[in-house]
Amino acid sequence: METVNLSINQTLVQLSLSDLALAALVILLLMLFSYGSGAGLERKIFFSAIRATLQLLLIGLLLHSLFEHSNLLWVTLLSTVMVLLAGREIQARQQYRLRGGWGYFSGTVAMFLSSMVTALFALLIIIQHDPWYHPQYAIPLLGMLLGNTMNGISLGMDRLTSAIWQQRRIIEARLALGEPSQTAIRPLRDEAIRTGMIPILNAMAAAGVISLPGMMTGQILSGTPPIEAVKYQILILFLIAGGTGLGVMAAVSISSRRFFDTRERLRTERIEPLK
Amino acid sequence: MQALMLKQLVTLHIGPIDLQIERGQSIGLYGPSGAGKSLLLRTIADLDPHQGEISLNGVSQLDIPATEWRSRVAYCAAESQWWGAEVRDHLPVGVDNSRITSLLQRCGFGEESLGWSIERLSSGEKQRLSLLRQLIRTPEVLLLDEPTANLDPENSQQIEQLLLQDQQQRGTTILWVSHDRQQLMRCCSCHYPMRQGQLQSPTESNHGDG
Numbered sequence: 073m074e075t076v077n078l079s080i081n082q083t084l085v086q087l088s089l090s091d092l093a094l095a096a097l098v099i100l101l102l103m104l105f106s107y108g109s110g111a112g113l114e115r116k117i118f119f120s121a122i123r124a125t126l127q128l129l130l131i132g133l134l135l136h137s138l139f140e141h142s143n144l145l146w147v148t149l150l151s152t153v154m155v156l157l158a159g160r161e162i163q164a165r166q167q168y169r170l171r172g173g174w175g176y177f178s179g180t181v182a183m184f185l186s187s188m189v190t191a192l193f194a195l196l197i198i199i200q201h202d203p204w205y206h207p208q209y210a211i212p213l214l215g216m217l218l219g220n221t222m223n224g225i226s227l228g229m230d231r232l233t234s235a236i237w238q239q240r241r242i243i244e245a246r247l248a249l250g251e252p253s254q255t256a257i258r259p260l261r262d263e264a265i266r267t268g269m270i271p272i273l274n275a276m277a278a279a280g281v282i283s284l285p286g287m288m289t290g291q292i293l294s295g296t297p298p299i300e301a302v303k304y305q306i307l308i309l310f311l312i313a314g315g316t317g318l319g320v321m322a323a324v325s326i327s328s329r330r331f332f333d334t335r336e337r338l339r340t341e342r343i344e345p346l347k
Numbered sequence: 348m349q350a351l352m353l354k355q356l357v358t359l360h361i362g363p364i365d366l367q368i369e370r371g372q373s374i375g376l377y378g379p380s381g382a383g384k385s386l387l388l389r390t391i392a393d394l395d396p397h398q399g400e401i402s403l404n405g406v407s408q409l410d411i412p413a414t415e416w417r418s419r420v421a422y423c424a425a426e427s428q429w430w431g432a433e434v435r436d437h438l439p440v441g442v443d444n445s446r447i448t449s450l451l452q453r454c455g456f457g458e459e460s461l462g463w464s465i466e467r468l469s470s471g472e473k474q475r476l477s478l479l480r481q482l483i484r485t486p487e488v489l490l491l492d493e494p495t496a497n498l499d500p501e502n503s504q505q506i507e508q509l510l511l512q513d514q515q516q517r518g519t520t521i522l523w524v525s526h527d528r529q530q531l532m533r534c535c536s537c538h539y540p541m542r543q544g545q546l547q548s549p550t551e552s553n554h555g556d557g
Contacts (some may be wrong), residue, residue: 249421
């Protein structure tokens with residue numbers, strides 16, 4: 073990838089704390105509406121906003137420090153923490169989930185494989201920055217991949233587990249007819265993969281026409297020429313689609329085997345409804 | 348020859364159970380709800396985990412792949428389940444068409460019923476078709492859980508005839524759960540009361556197998 077001189081960067085408007093405080097007024101207004109309408113979301117909105125602010129400030133400080141010391145070990149460590157936290161988030165978002173560590177394991181392994189492989193492919197083969205693990209590229213890229221694959225994987229796994237729980241009698245009827253376990257849940261697996269892929273397929277369909285994707289918007293706001301921002305956005309969309317597809321398929325494939333034992337019996341006691 | 352043998356069969360709620368059924372024999376099971384009758388059938392079909400030994404023609408269940416076992420030892424649940432849009436979506440592929448047609452006729456259906464929508468089937472039709480889709484696969488053992496529960500007397504009799512005919516022609520072994528003692532007297536050589544997960548002493552019927 074060739075380097076472009078972005079002299080237009082000089083036009084970046086620096087945001088002050090008072091600017092952010094003004095933006096927070098929108099959140100305050102939302103809380104007031106919620107209170108007025110009786111929706112009861114004020115606390116949730118408040119804590120979500122506080123949580124997002126703290127998390128973003130923390131990653132900002134971390135990235136600032138990482139940019140100054142471009143170190144493979146630190147990048148790997150941060151990436152691992154991000155993957156593990158995303159795995160926990162996948163588990164937390166499911167209405168029905170596999171008992172024990174299996175739900176966490178399936179989602180985390182699937183996400184690790186898909187996001188890491190896709191990120192490494194982008195860093196080593198497409199972007200080719202020197203060093204390839206420079207946090208300016210590696211961390212935002214992995215962050216975007218993880219955020220999207222996490223969404224797809226959690227939707228796909230939730231769909232699979234809920235469907236298996238709800239259709240357990242049908243699955244057993246198919247097993248009783250001599251069908252192999254994976255054939256008996258084939259329609260549910262296909263549906264779970266479709267469900268996991270819907271957000272990224274929708275995002276690709278709407279990109280540039282109905283919505284301007286966040287990354288591209290951010291780059292343009294910070295002064296990157298629109299065409300360069302668009303090129304990055306296309307790269308990211310393709311990577312996210314590939315990563316999400318791989319991740320959802322891997323997660324569905326790994327977890328779907330856990331619903332059955334070696335005698336291909338459906339083990340519903342391994343499914344835990346979230347209280 | 349022993350078709351089905353259960354030795355010290357135990358699950359969380361039933362057992363220990365010992366039972367031997369000859370090839371072509373029909374055995375009845377009755378008892379109050381929750382006695383473990385359905386669970387026993389499911390366990391023999393290898394749908395529930397268990398301890399102890401189950402064997403078919405002298406071969407242990409564990410030495411037969413699960414899918415093959417369930418094809419040879421067919422379980423018909425009391426409540427039939429359907430997943431496709433039409434009747435034909437629930438029939439096994441690669442089965443001789445003449446067998447399907449013959450069984451359909453014996454169950455009181457025409458060939459056009461294969462294209463019927465599942466949504467328009469009555470519970471009785473579902474019950475008969477659910478039995479039919481198991482019989483099509485020519486199992487050696489049939490595990491029947493209340494096979495005529497939703498049927499009127501005429502259709503019940505039709506199903507009884509069909510099962511007895513299949514048993515005589517192919518030597519099918521049947522384990523039959525029913526609340527209808529008269530039915531068990533008609534169709535089984537003996538029937539066992541089941542209480543609290545245990546088989547009690549059997550009662551002989553007038554019906555002679557095979």
